[in-house]
Amino acid sequence: MRIDQYKCVACGNCIPVCPVGAIYIDPAVGRARVNEDECVECHACYRGMSKEHLFPPMVRAIRRVAKAFRFRFDPEPDICPTDALSPQDLTWPRIVRRAFSDPLVPHESTGIHGRGTAEVKTNDVTGRVKEGEAGFVIEFGRPGVGARFREIQAMTTALAALGVEFEKHNPVTSLMSDRDRGLIREDILGEKVLSAIVEVKVGLEQVPTVLRAVRQVSRGLETVVAVGVSTRCDERGEDHLREILELEGYPAYRGKTNLGLGRVTNAGV
């Protein structure tokens, strides 16, 4: 993301809007700037802020006068008064930032918006996670911290060493150069994203081992890790995962429940 230096009036509204804190006022020029190394190209500022199209020199003059009299400003906090935010054309490898950060961009590998994962949300038609299995959804960078692929690789290599199965239809898996070792393409390791999800599948009996490995690796990362675990329920709608999670000391309070109402409807499938 860029900020048009002619249009910007340094009102500062975009600064708290940035999920990763990459926007700041540069005192040398009196305009807002984006720290491009930290910006994850999520477009939250560009898309989320409402816009006026005021004449920048006029706004700057008014702001100068108000400031001279120590007037307290009280503008709408979600408006860019001069429409100064401007997305840039992204090329490889920076383009992966947007793919993993802007929820309106569908992932090429899965065709799904958001984080690009289906998990057990469509398990009733995909059969991805079966009874006796657990699907792990390990998310990096969320909420509001961001993560670089180098940190994600620290986890994927540790998980690969446990012999887990990485989900094929997953955006991070699609960027692996060596799935058996959990290695991610070297040219994107330094790229920062708002969040990315690693999905692996194991037997229920391996859940404690994976949970401990995830916790151990997470301690050494510079980001936050949000973990979800799923399973297929039995014919009575009961699951055998909750007890394992509670024994391991995790809360099993909130979750997603697939109601099993999906079915194949496309002709010819």
Place this chain on the structure above:
Amino acid sequence: MTNTLHRFSEHYAVEPPPNPRPVEDDFIVFAMATRNVNDDGLVEKYRTFARLALAHNPVNIGDATKGGLFRPQRTLNPLAHWRRDTTPEPERVVEEIDGPTTLAAVFRTREDMEGFVRDVRAANLGVSINISAPVDAAAACCKAAGVTRHSVEYSLGFQGRVERLPDRAVLEISTMCGHGMISHGLVRKLCDWVKEGRRTPAEATTYLARFCTCGVFNPPRAEKLFDRVRTGGY
């Protein structure tokens, strides 16, 4: 899209209190199709889902590719600072559905969610339907609606550098947009503004709702949380 799984509550604090406050006003139901499996006639299926939801008092509905009931405005004039339109646009959400996406509806009560799940079951849309809520509430809803749970996914909360996360009030509000489009910084700023009386909890909530691109933000819950912040109840 794990955008609703990790909504923060006291249950997920690093050191949870002995009796965490239950979440009783935040229930999400969403529909998701699978490419080449059940995405035939998808626009009509999703519109049906959205219209059924509107009959059960949702506090938000949203299309993950277009937005929710509250959207940013592209061409404001200076008068907007005093006369800004904050009317939710449910019909716009329904009309703009045009292809693959995820459709979500957010409810304030379990009764509303149950009524909607009953209707969705009867509509037999064929797309996958999920509840994102406290697991026990979802299970009770399934039982009441005569649905057998197919699969379940548990949130285990946050680990790693949790000291980089903000305080719980900010976290509880900002994680209502799991895509991270509602920044901690803006929530923190609005908490301060609400405390200073510069904005009401309702106004602060509406600003935030515009940033949520998929409509899973729960405005009444946010308003309640802002009000608790205002009076120092956090």
